[in-house]
Amino acid sequence: MVAPDEHLDAQIRTDQLLIMYKALPIALLASLVNAAVLAWVLSPLISIEVIGAWLSAIALLSAWRFAGYFQYTRNPPHATEHAHWSTRFFVEVLLSGVLWGAAAFLLYPHNNHPMHQMFLIFVLAGMGAGAVTTLSAMWSVALAYLIPSLIPLIGKLVVEGTAISLPMSLMATLFLILISISALRARNNLLELLRARQAQLQAVTDLRLAATAFxxxxxxxxxxxxxxxxxxxxxxxxxxxxxxxxxxxxxxxxxxxxxxxxxxxxxxxxxxxxxxxxxxxxxxxxxxxxxxxxxxxxxxxxxxxxxxxxxxxxxxxxxxxxxxVQARLDFQTHHDALTGLPNRRLLGEQLDHDIARCLRNGEYGAVIFIDLDHFKHVNDALGHRVGDQLLETVARRLSDNIRGGDFTARFGGDEFVVILTDLDPRLPQAAEQARNAAEKLREILAQPYRHHGKPLHLTASLGIVLYPFEDEDADTVLTYADTALYRVKEHGRNGIAFYRPDMLNAVRARLSTENALRKALEGNEFELYYQAQVDSDGPIVGVEALLRWHRPEHGMVSPGEFIPIAEESGLILPIGDWVLHSACAALARWRSAPGGVCDLSLSVNVSPRQFFQPDFVERVHTYLEEYDLPGDKLELEITEGVLLDDITEARCKMQQLAEYGLRFALDDFGTGYSSLRYLQQLPISTLKIDQSFVSDLNKEGDHSAIVLTIMSVAQHLDLKVVAEGVETPEQAGLLDELGCHVHQGYRYSKPADEATFLALCNTRNASRTVV
Ligand SMILES: Nc1nc2c(ncn2[C@@H]2O[C@@H]3COP(=O)(O)O[C@H]4[C@@H](O)[C@H](n5cnc6c(=O)[nH]c(N)nc65)O[C@@H]4COP(=O)(O)O[C@H]3[C@H]2O)c(=O)[nH]1
CATH class of the missing domain: 3.30.450.20 (PAS domain)
Known part of the structure; x- marks a missing residue:
């Protein structure tokens, strides 16, 4: 970049050269005329060759300079060419000075022609004076003419050494000095003028720029x-x-x-x-x-x-x-897009802030962690759009029913958090207030929602924790509230629990089980056990597959412990799939075994989440085809919970599966609603009497009455009945008396690995075959 001062100097140098070029035609004309007149005047005294040569040299140089003039003025050169043009001009002026200086020697007339000598001196001095006017824009250029043109004259006058030539040489020297000084002063004046003009131009430009900027x-x-x-x-x-x-x-x-x-x-x-x-x-x-x-x-x-x-x-x-835009982005970073409630991030900030405030003021606050019970089923069954609408309604209900200073946030999915502030400074009273608020929220959330004009029921589980704790931040307090929430879920949901420190261990154990379960499939830690279903006459008529988990360092873990965790975490989907696939593989092995004594139908437990998987029917069909199995070899055990979740979807799936020949057993029958409506509407072929009725069975007791009722329902609907948990001959005898002849229980066999079960099967059914 060029500094402003440099730019100004360059501009001024260009202007100086331009001024000299502009004066050039007049200067050349004057030079030519003077040279011609001089030659004419001196021609009688000087040889014609010398005069001719000198005049030609002047004429040639002038022609050359004219050419330069035209070139320069027609196409004004770019600033970068300035150096070239100023050098050229300097050299031309120098040559011109030398030629005119040469005249002092070449054209100096003999001493007996003093008038001619005076005429030559007069012309040379006049040329010098003229040069000051045309060349003083640049002092160096003016000197380039004055010195070579006048010094020879001074020298000649000294060499002549006459009484008049010597003083004249002195006068000529003085003249040279004076006109050089004049040239310098003229140059300085011009520079000032040029600078002032440039400054004026600059000021005008600045003004124009300022006006535009304004x-x-x-x-x-x-x-x-x-x-x-x-x-x-x-x-x-x-x-x-x-x-x-x-x-x-x-x-x-x-x-x-x-x-x-x-x-x-x-x-x-x-x-x-x-x-x-x-x-x-x-x-x-x-x-x-x-x-x-x-x-x-x-x-x-x-x-x-x-x-x-x-x-x-x-x-x-x-x-x-x-x-x-910034406020919008800020809102989006801190709020949930669906419900508009503060999100987890803002919740954390708010809670940290409130914990610090409570610590400072010795006050209590409470966090209520809310989880909607079985919300995933709603989503799976009714679709995400309905799920979203429900979440929006839940958010509205929560926001509408908290006090002014309290705070509601969506923690994620179907989880919400409410922060209660300004509780009573006494702990029992604060706890009471928190419980009342939680109870109120639970009731409000349990009020029916509407879906296509029909009521939809949803309950919620709530975990409460009171804060502050010394040194514990929002994350920890939220974990405590979540821990209390787990406790509610474990105890059947739709309830409220306060956090207690011992709960944390249970949750940690649960988390560790969940983590171990994630690795169990890859680690090949699952195995299917089989429990026979026996006809009271003796033969094995069916078999139930029961999952076992060989958990490293824990030994065999019962499904009662890990199935609920698998359900909750969603791991039941890959696990249940593994069970189905393994059960089909086992059936295929048994069918191809010699004698076919174990060619039984196999019952497999199916969890609600697994059953409502969108591609569940296709999966079952794929496995049957893979092992070339007739569908009637597989019986799916479902619980009444499946039917309660979404009867229409359940019926549709069951009918599709029934078309492949599959049969269904209703597990734990008698413990739930046991609605006859289901039994009539659905393709169920077997009822399983829950072992709780079998264990307390005696002739007069309620349980006998229940079994009797189940038997009459089954008879009415033409259903098979299997009694679970038969442990003693008495129980077996009574069940027989009540008309239930297919039993499953320790009295006949405990669930066993495949080899043990096949051995039992062979012994029992082979002996029957022989008899
Ligand atoms: N006290 C007593 N118990 C007896 C007797 N006979 C059988 N049992 C036990 O009763 C349970 C019967 O299975 P369930 O009702 O389907 O109940 C099952 C079922 O709901 C679930 N489960 C087991 N395997 C699977 C599976 O592969 N998938 C799914 N989703 N659930 C499974 O876990 C539950 C518990 O399974 P298990 O621990 O194997 O417990 C089994 C079995 O070992 C007896 O005479 N006395």
Whole structure:
């Protein structure tokens, strides 16, 4: 980049050269005329060859210089070519000086022609004087002519050594010095003029730029040193809403909000200007209609010649669109898109803040962690859109039913958190308040929701924790509340529990089981055990597959322990799939075994989540085909819970599976609703009497009555009945008496691995075959 001063100098040098070129035609003309007249005057005294040669040299040089002149003026050269042209000009002038200087020797007439000598001296001096006017734009160029043209003359006069030539040589020397000084002064005057002209041009350009800048889209205002507005541009008047004229003469404060913080900021800006002469930042502008417009602004002082601030110039830009987007982004980062409630991040910040406040003031707050019971089933069964609508309603109900200072957030999925603040400073009373609030929320959430005009029932489990704890942050407090929530879920959901420290161990154990379960499939830790279903006459008529988990370092874990965890975590899907696939593989092995004594139908437990998988029917069908099994070899045991979740979907799936020949057993029959409606509507072929009825069976007891009722229902609907948990001959005898002849239980066999079960099967059924 070229510095401004350098640029100015270059411009001036160009102007100097231009001035000299402009004077060139006159100078050359004068030179030619003078040379011609001189040659003519001296021709009688000087040999014609010498005069001719000299005149030709002058003429040739002049022609050459004319050519240069035309070239230069027709196509003014670029600044980068300046050096070339000024050198060329210098050399031409030097040559011209040398040629005219040579005249002093070549054309000097003999001593007896003093008038001719005077004429030559007169012409040479005149040429020198003329050179001052045409060449003084550059002193070096003027000297390049004067010195070579006059020094030979001075020398010649000295060499002549006459009484008149010697003083004349002195006068010629003085003349050379004087015109050189004149040339220098003329050059200096010209430089001053050129500089002034350049400065003027620059000032005009600056003014034009300033006027253009003032028309910018940014607001610009100029005040005097007291802050009185002198000028404001169109953008400034548009942004502020004030007509330009009404602001002129007003204090800058007219444009600043009236509140205290704006006043403080104004003082801050004044101090920054006094200290640094500059300030930039964000502030608010009070518009004509009283709104506060956010702007990004700069202010700078302008100093006068004495160095004192004379004006201030302020620039400001409207930030409202940017602020709007920023606020929107901020809202999105801290709020849940579906419900508009604060999200987990804002919850954490709020809770940390409240914990610190409670610690400071010795107060209590409470976190209520809320989980919607079986919400996943709603989602799976009714679709995500209905699920979303439900979540929005839940969010609304929660927000509408908390007190002013309390806080509701969506933690994620179907989990919500409520923070209760300002509880009683006494712990028992605070706990009571939290329980009451939680109970109220539970009841409100349990009120029916509407879906296509029909009521939809949803309950919630709530875990409560009171804070603050010393040194424990929001995350830990939330974990405690979640722990209490787990306890509610374990105890059947739709309830409330307070956090107790011992709960944490249970949760940790559960988490560790969940983590171990994730690795169990890959680690090949599962095995199917088989338990025979026996006809009271003796033969094995069916078999139930029961899952076993050989958990490393824990031994065999009962499904009662891990199936609920698998259900909760969703791991039941890959696990249940493994069970189905393994059961089909086992059936295929047994069918192909010699004798076919174990070619039985196999019951497999299917969990609700697994059953409602969208591709469950296809999966079952794929496995049957893979092992080339008839569908009637497989019986799926489902619980009444499956039917309660979504009877229409359940019926549809069961009918599709029944078309492949599959049969269904209703597990734990008698413990739930045991609605006859299901039995009539669904393709169920077997009822399993729950072992709780079998274990307490005696002739007169209630359980006998229940078994009898089940038997009559089964008979009425033509269903098979299997009694579970038959342990003693008495129980078996009574069941027989009540008409239930297929039994499953330790009395016949415990669930056993495949080899043991096949051995039992072979012994029992083979002996029957022989008999
Ligand atoms: N006290 C006593 N118990 C007896 C007797 N006979 C059988 N049992 C036990 O009763 C349970 C019968 O299975 P369930 O009702 O389907 O109940 C099963 C079933 O709901 C679930 N489960 C087992 N395997 C699977 C599976 O592969 N998938 C799914 N989803 N659930 C499974 O775990 C539950 C418990 O299974 P297990 O621990 O194997 O417990 C089995 C079995 O070992 C007896 O005479 N006395």
């Amino acid at each position: 028309r910018s889209q940014e607001g610009i205002l100029i005040t005097d040193r007291r802050g009185l507005i002198l000028r404001i541009n169109e953008a400034g008047s548009r942004l502020s809403g004030y007509p330009e004229k009404s602001l002129v003469g007003q204090s800058l404060r007219t444009l600043l909000p009236l509140d205290k913080s704006s006043d403080q900021q104004y003082q801050h800006i004044v101090r920054a200007l006094a200290r640094n002469g500059f300030w930039s930042g964000e502030c608010y502008l009070r518009t004509h209609n009283g709104d506060a417009l956010p702007v990004s602004a700069t202010a700078a002082e302008v100093r006068d010649e004495t160095g004192e601030p004379s004006h201030f110039v302020g620039h400001f830009q409207d930030l409202s669109a940017y602020k709007f």
